[in-house]
Amino acid sequence: MREFGLIGYPLSHSFSKGFFAEKFAKENIDNAQYDNYPIESIEQFKGLWEQHPSLEGINITIPHKKSVIPFLDFPSSVVKSINACNCIRKYNGKFYGYNTDVIGFEKSLVPFLQPHHNKALILGTGGAAAAVAWVLNKLAIEFKYVSRNANEAGILNYESLNTSIIQLHTLIINTSPVGMYPNVNEAPVLDYSAIGNAHHLYDLIYNPSETLFLQKGKEQGATIQNGLEMLHLQAEASWEIWNSEKPLEQ
Numbered sequence: 219m220r221e222f223g224l225i226g227y228p229l230s231h232s233f234s235k236g237f238f239a240e241k242f243a244k245e246n247i248d249n250a251q252y253d254n255y256p257i258e259s260i261e262q263f264k265g266l267w268e269q270h271p272s273l274e275g276i277n278i279t280i281p282h283k284k285s286v287i288p289f290l291d292f293p294s295s296v297v298k299s300i301n302a303c304n305c306i307r308k309y310n311g312k313f314y315g316y317n318t319d320v321i322g323f324e325k326s327l328v329p330f331l332q333p334h335h336n337k338a339l340i341l342g343t344g345g346a347a348a349a350v351a352w353v354l355n356k357l358a359i360e361f362k363y364v365s366r367n368a369n370e371a372g373i374l375n376y377e378s379l380n381t382s383i384i385q386l387h388t389l390i391i392n393t394s395p396v397g398m399y400p401n402v403n404e405a406p407v408l409d410y411s412a413i414g415n416a417h418h419l420y421d422l423i424y425n426p427s428e429t430l431f432l433q434k435g436k437e438q439g440a441t442i443q444n445g446l447e448m449l450h451l452q453a454e455a456s457w458e459i460w461n462s463e464k465p466l467e468q
Contacts, residue, residue, distance in 0.1 A: 220250040221272045222460060225263070225286075226279035229254040231425075234277050237453050260285040267308070275307045275460035277453075283345045290315035294468035300348040305456045307465060314465040319349040322452030323422075327353070330418050330441055331389075339364050339387045341406050342394035343373065346422055350391055359389065364406075376407045384412035390435070392421045397429035405430035415439035424449060 224234045238252035255266055260282050267273055278286050283302040287293060290303065291312040297303045303315040338354055338361040340347050347363065354361045368375040374383075384390075390413075397404050413419070419435035422445040432442040459466055 219272060220274055221253070221270055222250065222275050222277075223253045223255050223270075223273065224277045224279060225255045225257050225266065226282055227256050227258045229256045229279070232279075233424075233449050234279075234453060237450070238457075241453075241457070257282075260289075263289050273308065275305070275456065277456055278304045278306065280345075287315065289313060292465065296320055296352065296468050300345075300352050302345040302348055304452070305459055307459050309465050314459075316456075316459055316466070316468050317349060318452040318455035318459070319346065319448070320352050321455040322448035322450070323350055324353045324356070325451045326443065326447040327420060328357075330420075330443060331357075332416075332418075334416055335389045335418055336360065337387045338362075338389035338391060339374075339379070339384075341390065341392045341396075344393065346393040350393055350422075361389075362387070379408055381409055381412040384409055385414070388416045388418065390417065390419050392419075392423065392429075392431050395423070397421070397426075397431050398423045399425045402426050403430060405434060408434075410434040410438055413438040413440050418442070421445060422448065 224232055232254050235252055235254050242250055257266060263286065283304055286303055293315040296317045297315045300317060302317055305316040305318045307314045336359055338359050340350050340361055341364045343363050343365045351361060363373045364376060365373050366375060368378060392406055396406050413435050417435060417440035419432055419440050419442045421429050421432050423429050424444045424446040427444055436442050
């Protein structure tokens with residue numbers, strides 16, 4: 219039996235296990251299983267592989283996307299660039315690290331882009347924000363980070379987001395957990411009246427399927443999308459990585 223899985227802590231609301239169980243059933247893949255491995259400390263990483271010698275690949279979620287990198291023998295160029303890894307393949311006893319978030323985000327975003335979506339605001343500055351920034355750089359879309367605290371590196375705070383800034387940045391991407399279940403009545407503090415039908419709002423949150431951030435944008439005529447398709451695409455990218463003849467480049 220081929221083994222795959224997810225590490226992180228906690229994993230009570232994991233998307234991946236259900237996704238792969240459904241995928242394996244639908245595609246009649248009966249020689250593979252996908253399990254959750256809730257490890258609180260990354261120091262348990264090596265022991266996990268010793269306990270599960272048939273383990274071929276894993277996904278990584280919070281809080282280990284950065285702390286797992288020292289265990290990689292071959293981190294991809296993307297992993298090196300954004301300092302975050304969410305997919306590992308074990309090949310000939312070596313660990314190859316990838317970031318499939320960038321694949322999922324790019325493939326899900328591109329169909330919504332219009333020529334005027336040339337400036338973006340990234341709400342949040344964590345690991346997901348780094349993946350988003352990498353894709354925007356690739357697509358030649360200018361962006362600014364927004365956080366609770368501004369700094370000299372050019373990060374804006376929410377208080378500084380006046381009407382003209384919001385009108386100018388027609389792509390707004392929420393990478394923060396604000397509005398995630400169960401805090402469904404919360405939304406990033408923006409002047410939503412400055413949003414119009416030229417805007418596209420993307421929330422990496424998928425539970426609820428329509429956050430208050432997206433609701434407020436839709437009311438102003440913006441196009442909207444949540445993070446569910448990105449999750450599906452990054453999971454499929456992981457499966458491709460684990461099943462390629464040789465480790466893929468990224």
